[in-house]
Amino acid sequence: MDLRNGVELRSLGNTPDEFRQDMLSNLYYRRGTTVESASAQDAYETLALTVRDRLAERRARTAAAQYESNPRWVYYLSAEYLLGPQLEQNLLYSGTSEAAHKALEACGFKPEEIAALDVEPGLGNGGLGRLAACLLDSLATLDIPAVGYGIRYDLGIFRQEFQDGRQIERPDDWAFQGDPWEFPAPDDVQTVGFYGHVDERDGRKVWQPGEVVLGEPSHLLVPGYGTTTVNIVRLWRARAHQASFDLTRFSAGQYAEAVQDAVRAENISKVLYPDDSTAAGRELRLKQQYFLVSCSLRDIVRRFRLRNSDWDAFGSKTAIQLNDTHPVLAIPELMRLLVDEEGLDWDHAWSLVRQTFNYTCHTLLPEALETWPVDMLGRLLPRHLEIIYLINAGLLEEVRSRFPGDIDRVRRMSLIQETPERLVRMANLAVTGTTMTNGVAELHTQLLTSTVLRDFHDLWPSRFANVTNGVSPRRFVRLASPGISALISSGLGHDRWLTDLSLLSGLEALTGDASFREQWREVKRSAKAALGLGDPGALMDVMIKRFHEYKRQQLKLLHVITLYQRIKAGGYDGVPRTVLFGGKAAPAYQAAKNIIHLINAVAAAVNADPAAAGLLRVAFPANYNITLAEHIIPAADLSEQISMAGKEASGTGNMKLTLNGALTIGTLDGANIEIRDRVGADNFFLFGLDAPAALALRSGPYQPRDHYHADDELRAALDAIRSGAFGGVGHDVAASLLDRDEYLTLADYRSYVDAQAGVDAAWRDQDHWTTMSILNTARAGFFSSDRTVTDYLDRIWHATPVRVEG
Ligand code: Z16
Numbered sequence: 165m166d167l168r169n170g171v172e173l174r175s176l177g178n179t180p181d182e183f184r185q186d187m188l189s190n191l192y193y194r195r196g197t198t199v200e201s202a203s204a205q206d207a208y209e210t211l212a213l214t215v216r217d218r219l220a221e222r223r224a225r226t227a228a229a230q231y232e233s234n235p236r237w238v239y240y241l242s243a244e245y246l247l248g249p250q251l252e253q254n255l256l257y258s259g260t261s262e263a264a265h266k267a268l269e270a271c272g273f274k275p276e277e278i279a280a281l282d283v284e285p286g287l288g289n290g291g292l293g294r295l296a297a298c299l300l301d302s303l304a305t306l307d308i309p310a311v312g313y314g315i316r317y318d319l320g321i322f323r324q325e326f327q328d329g330r331q332i333e334r335p336d337d338w339a340f341q342g343d344p345w346e347f348p349a350p351d352d353v354q355t356v357g358f359y360g361h362v363d364e365r366d367g368r369k370v371w372q373p374g375e376v377v378l379g380e381p382s383h384l385l386v387p388g389y390g391t392t393t394v395n396i397v398r399l400w401r402a403r404a405h406q407a408s409f410d411l412t413r414f415s416a417g418q419y420a421e422a423v424q425d426a427v428r429a430e431n432i433s434k435v436l437y438p439d440d441s442t443a444a445g446r447e448l449r450l451k452q453q454y455f456l457v458s459c460s461l462r463d464i465v466r467r468f469r470l471r472n473s474d475w476d477a478f479g480s481k482t483a484i485q486l487n488d489t490h491p492v493l494a495i496p497e498l499m500r501l502l503v504d505e506e507g508l509d510w511d512h513a514w515s516l517v518r519q520t521f522n523y524t525c526h527t528l529l530p531e532a533l534e535t536w537p538v539d540m541l542g543r544l545l546p547r548h549l550e551i552i553y554l555i556n557a558g559l560l561e562e563v564r565s566r567f568p569g570d571i572d573r574v575r576r577m578s579l580i581q582e583t584p585e586r587l588v589r590m591a592n593l594a595v596t597g598t599t600m601t602n603g604v605a606e607l608h609t610q611l612l613t614s615t616v617l618r619d620f621h622d623l624w625p626s627r628f629a630n631v632t633n634g635v636s637p638r639r640f641v642r643l644a645s646p647g648i649s650a651l652i653s654s655g656l657g658h659d660r661w662l663t664d665l666s667l668l669s670g671l672e673a674l675t676g677d678a679s680f681r682e683q684w685r686e687v688k689r690s691a692k693a694a695l696g697l698g699d700p701g702a703l704m705d706v707m708i709k710r711f712h713e714y715k716r717q718q719l720k721l722l723h724v725i726t727l728y729q730r731i732k733a734g735g736y737d738g739v740p741r742t743v744l745f746g747g748k749a750a751p752a753y754q755a756a757k758n759i760i761h762l763i764n765a766v767a768a769a770v771n772a773d774p775a776a777a778g779l780l781r782v783a784f785p786a787n788y789n790i791t792l793a794e795h796i797i798p799a800a801d802l803s804e805q806i807s808m809a810g811k812e813a814s815g816t817g818n819m820k821l822t823l824n825g826a827l828t829i830g831t832l833d834g835a836n837i838e839i840r841d842r843v844g845a846d847n848f849f850l851f852g853l854d855a856p857a858a859l860a861l862r863s864g865p866y867q868p869r870d871h872y873h874a875d876d877e878l879r880a881a882l883d884a885i886r887s888g889a890f891g892g893v894g895h896d897v898a899a900s901l902l903d904r905d906e907y908l909t910l911a912d913y914r915s916y917v918d919a920q921a922g923v924d925a926a927w928r929d930q931d932h933w934t935t936m937s938i939l940n941t942a943r944a945g946f947f948s949s950d951r952t953v954t955d956y957l958d959r960i961w962h963a964t965p966v967r968v969e970g
Contacts, residue, residue, distance in 0.1 A: 176218050178260055184267035187214045199271050205341065207273045208281040211264060212251060212344035218258040219385045222968070223394040229968045230309040234471040236480060236963040238303060238310040239464055241494060242296040242487035243456060244288030244436070245314050245397060246321075247384065248790035250345045251282035252643050257387040283338050284791050285384075286320030287399070289440035290710045291816050292526050294790065295604075296487055298816075298949040299956075301636040304388030304395045305663060306953055307965035311467075313460035315452060316382060316399035319435040324748045324787040329764030329891070333438070333751050346382045352466075353403070354379040354459040358451065362547045369504050371547035377429040378403040379459035389638045390663050392968040400459040402432035439750045440710045441527055443534045450536055450544060457494040461501060475508060479519025483961040486523045486598070489534040489590035495521060495597035496551040504547070510554070522960050523594040523601045524631075526813050528611055529714070535587035538580065552579055552588060559596050566623060577619045595620045595627065600960045602631045605814035605835040607855065629959045632838055633814040634952035637665050640820040645798035647687040648824060652941070655680055665948035668823075672942040681934045688825060688937070691798035697783040698742035703927050705741050706821065707804035708788055708796055711749035711756040714811040718759050718897065719909045720745070720804055723917055724766060724782060725881040731776050739924045742781045746788030746796060755900060760784075762897050765890035793817075797824050801937075802923060805830035806916065808907040810855035812836075819947035825937040827926075829919055831912070835947075843943045847936040849926075851919035852912040861911060868905035871913065878913050 176186060191202060191210040202210070255261040268275045288294065296312065303310040322333035339346075357373025364370070380403045383396040404426030414422035432455050437444045468478060486492055495517060502513035527533065542549040556579040567573050579596065581587040595601045595617060603609030609630035613621040621628055642649045642662055653659040655674050661667040674680040692700035707720050724743055730736050745763055749756035767782035785792060803821035805812075805828050812834035822828060822839055829849040830836040840848040853861065872879050884890070886898035901909055927933055945951075957963060 176221060178218070178258075178263055180263045180266040180270075183214065183260060183263035184270055186217065187211065187267050187271070190214050190217075202271075204273070204277060205281060207268065207271070208251075208278050209342075209344050211268065211278060212254075212282075215251070215254045215258055215260055215264065216345060216385070218260060219254060219387050219394050222258075222387065222392050223385055223396070225392060226394045226968045230966050231470065233309075233966045234481070235309045235966050236961075237464075237467070237482055238308055238961050238963050239460070239482065239484045240296060240299060240303075240310065240312045240487065241456065241460055241484060241491035242293070242312065242314055243453065243490035244293030244487075245285075245296050245300075245312065245399075246288035246290075246293035246790055247285055247297045247397070248294075248639060248794070249282045249284045250384070251279055253639065254345070254385070254387065256638070256643060257389055283341070284789060285338050285343070286336050286789055287314065287317055287436060289321055289436070289438060291814070292440075292488060295526075295633055295816055295949075298634065298636040298639070299953055300386045300395065300397060301389070301638060302634070302949040302953040304386050304393050305391060305638075305950060306957075307388065307391055307393045307967050308395075308953070308957070308961075308963055309966050310395050310963075312386065312395075312397035313456065313463070314397060314399050315433050315436075315456050316401040317433055317436040318401075321436055321748070321789070322438055322751065326760075326764055326784075326786050329761050329768065331749055331751075331757050331760045335435075345384050347384075348380070348382040349398075350380055352381050352463065354381075354400075354462045355405075356455050356458040358454070358544055360546065362550065368507065369547060369550070371500070371504065375429075376405055377432060377455065378405055379455060381459070381463070392970050393966075398460075398463065400433065400456060402430050402434075402455060404429040438748075439752075441529055441532045441712060442750065442753070443532060445534075445536075447540055447544065450540065453490055454493050454497075454545060454548075457491050457497050460491075461494060461497055465501065475502070475506065475512075475516065479516045482520050483963055484521050485956075485961070486521060486594060488524065488526050489594055492523070492534075492590045492594045492597075493545070493548060495593060496545075496548040496555070499551050499555070500547055503551075514555075514558075517597055518599055521598040523598045524604065525591065525594075525601060525612055525617070526604055528608065528616060528811060528813060530616075533616070534590040535581060536590065538586040538588060541588055549588075552593065555593070555596060556580060559592075563623065573619055577623075591617070592620070595624075599627065600629055601627055602629045602960065603813065604631065604633045605838060606630055606632060607810075607832075607837055608813045608834060611810060611855065631952060631955045631959065632835060632946075633816050633819070634947050634949035635816055635819045635823070636949050637662055637823065639794070640797060641823055644794040644820075645687075645691065645824055647690060648798055648941075651680075651683055651687050661945075663950065665945035665950065668942050668945040670942075671938055675935045675938050675942075678931075681931060681938070684825070684938055685930065685934050688799070688801065695795055695799040697744060697785070697799075698781045699740065699778070702740040702742045702781070703801050703923070704799050705743045705802040705804065706746075706796060706800040706826065707744070707806075708746040708793060709815075709817050711747050711753070711760055713755055713759075714907050715807045716907055716909055716912075717745065717747070717763065718901065719806055719912060719916055721759065721763055721766060722878070722881050722909070722913055723920055724770070724780070725884060726877050726917055727780055728766070728770050728773075728776060729877070729880055729884070731779055736779060738779070738921075739927045740779050742783060744796065744800075745782070745784045746792060748788060755896075758893050758896050758900075761893045762885065762890060765893065769890060793820070797821055797826075800824065800826040801927075801933075802826060803828045803830075805833070805836050806852070806912075807831060807833045808909075808912075809833040809853055809858045811907070819944065822940050822944045823947060825941045827923075827933075827936055827940060829916075829923060839944065839947070842946055843940045847939050847943075849919045849923055851915040853908060853915075858908055861908060866905070866908070866911070868902055868910040871910035872902060875914055877917065878910065 320336040359374035379400040386395040408426040803826040831852040832854045885894035
């Protein structure tokens with residue numbers, strides 16, 4: 165294929181020898197060194213470049229084929245991406261793992277040491293950011309022309325350390341050594357305005373920003389698996405305009421003052437807000453959101469114009485997915501571009517905008533639904549506020565004509581909340597300005613349309629759909645669990661399951677094969693041994709997720725304390741367990757930090773007590789991230805999914821663990837319900853109140869102390885916490901549970917502890933446990949993000965593949 169100015173691209177060879185030749189050449193020409201004097205960092209960077217070159221070639225072919233076909237593009241707008249380590253993925257997807265391994269060894273390097281230098285870009289908080297990464301993986305794998313847009317934060321999610329058991333946060337300067345996976349594209353820089361005022365010229369509104377900041381893009385490659393397609397994720401970094409440097413002040417010796425405007429500009433992409441499922445509400449966050457939206461829309465329009473000249477085609481060529489409310493300013497921004505800058509009339513622009521955008525909601529927590537003070541938004545983005553008012557006028561007119569006289573409904577649906585403070589409601593704007601709004605699991609979508617977004621569902625029922633989340637089987641099975649993957653492939657006789665996960669159902673027949681069960685048990689055991697946290701014969705009981713009271717790590721902790729107290733009482737008959745916690749708390753979320761502190765205190769007590777040795781151990785490795793998740797997930801026997809029913813939108817860790825043969829103990833919340841429906845009630849440990857029961861209990865006069873008084877073991881556990889047996893922090897945790905217990909931890913305690921006894925009983929029959937474990941994997945194929953993307957394509961995006969020649 166002729167790709168660039170008549171120059172034929174040479175195809176890079178993938179034999180170990182060719183790979184080694186290219187590595188040496190990269191070492192020499194791009195790192196300026198030789199094998200004799202190369203550091204491990206030189207070797208890592210060189211390896212990365214050599215792998216990247218293979219994908220860059222595919223990227224060039226992909227871009228050419230996609231341009232040629234002028235398709236409907238899928239653009240994913242997300243403030244967060246948790247892409248995970250890039251090296252192992254890019255080796256696998258480019259088919260160079262073995263060649264690279266051999267080449268490194270031939271040059272005298274230890275492959276594992278070099279691979280350990282790969283730093284994951286932690287540009288997200290948790291589920292939402294990782295979902296974005298899984299969807300990009302599947303979009304590329306399914307050959308869909310797609311671009312992810314995001315922010316290139318200098319500092320990603322903080323590095324978690326423990327000091328005396330307390331969480332402390334350290335900056336995550338992830339690109340300190342440079343990022344070999346990144347392609348800067350300074351020629352596509354964008355200019356973003358803030359503040360200022362709105363003029364009128366020749367009957368058109370003109371926004372005169374008071375401040376401008378540059379957005380400089382770079383991109384990372386997003387390869388598909390088993391295909392030539394390589395898409396990109398484009399990340400924007402804020403750069404000061406040259407004019408921000410005040411040379412007059414500099415010359416006068418006022419060095420700090422000379423750069424202060426520039427520093428302020430570049431602060432926009434300095435750091436990721438570390439809040440998962442809570443709105444931050446700060447002006448810098450609003451600036452970040454507009455920065456992402458403004459840069460990305462300019463880029464999308466630029467790309468549209470490469471092949472199209474008529475605005476009428478924009479909506480049919482462009483599907484933009486808004487990942488939560490974070491990028492919802494894109495709706496007024498596109499209106500502004502079309503009406504103010506392009507001169508389209510309002511109604512025409514509005515129909516294109518609605519055709520272009522769709523919105524995914526990821527929460528039910530009221531505190532996670534973003535609102536912005538009208539004053540703040542109007543000062544930062546005066547024209548956008550006017551546009552929001554105009555959109556609101558249209559919305560309220562429609563509501564009034566559909567529901568005459570229903571003033572309360574108008575008040576509830578307005579894009580502006582009036583009391584106690586005037587706020588712009590971003591979720592309302594999102595539903596109003598899009599074709600489709602989706603929830604992320606069946607229960608979540610049901611609850612959304614019957615509670616938080618009920619009024620909108622009444623008005624526009626056909627705008628709502630469910631798309632249950634999924635995860636990448638490449639990353640969370642193949643890369644995380646090479647052992648399980650090899651066994652699956654040998655059992656099935658192929659590895660096509662990696663791109664058609666429903667084929668895992670073929671494992672079901674193998675549950676009757678004693679030697680397969682034995683190998684399965686062995687593979688799980690060696691994953692535990694490799695993790696190195698406790699006896700590989702013990703049940704590995706895993707709770708890995710952000711710390712949040714609704715997720716109820718405190719419930720798991722009460723269970724641990726109860727087990728410990730049973731051990732201390734003598735005659736313990738439970739099975740040996742390693743309980744593993746992993747996760748971060750938002751730095752300002754004191755209650756969650758208290759729970760972390762208390763877990764560490766309990767872990768210290770239990771692990772130091774000879775009475776518990778061989779029976780119970782508590783592990784809490786710091787700084788849970790994608791890299792660590794890939795080590796923990798294959799080792800898990802039991803997956804803790806114990807949120808208060810009706811609070812977890814979906815969960816995706818639950819899917820990763822099920823696919824790796826862990827059994828779930830869980831409530832009927834989020835996607836747990838769909839997991840249980842598929843793996844079968846006999847292969848799932850259910851407990852607790854369901855969503856209607858939890859809601860009913862919460863809306864009555866709930867008395868957590870009744871449970872404390874009625875249950876001896878619960879009382880003993882809470883008394884130990886409260887009395888300071890695990891340090892002073894226990895007092896606050898116990899008080900919050902006894903006084904308020906917002907998330908019904910005490911109400912679900914007995915049901916949970918009894919279900920855990922059922923887990924013990926099941927574990928004692930190892931052969932049957934193994935059968936259940938295999939069945940969990942065999943029946944979880946639905947939870948592939950390939951299926952999720954297929955659902956988005958059918959229900960929302962209506963885009964089709966563009967195949968790229970190999
Ligand atoms: C987030 O990670 C999620 C929701 C949200 O409003 C904000 C953030 Cl940063 C999570 C949900 O809590 C989780 O249930 C869901 O599985 C995940 O988003 C992906 O949809």
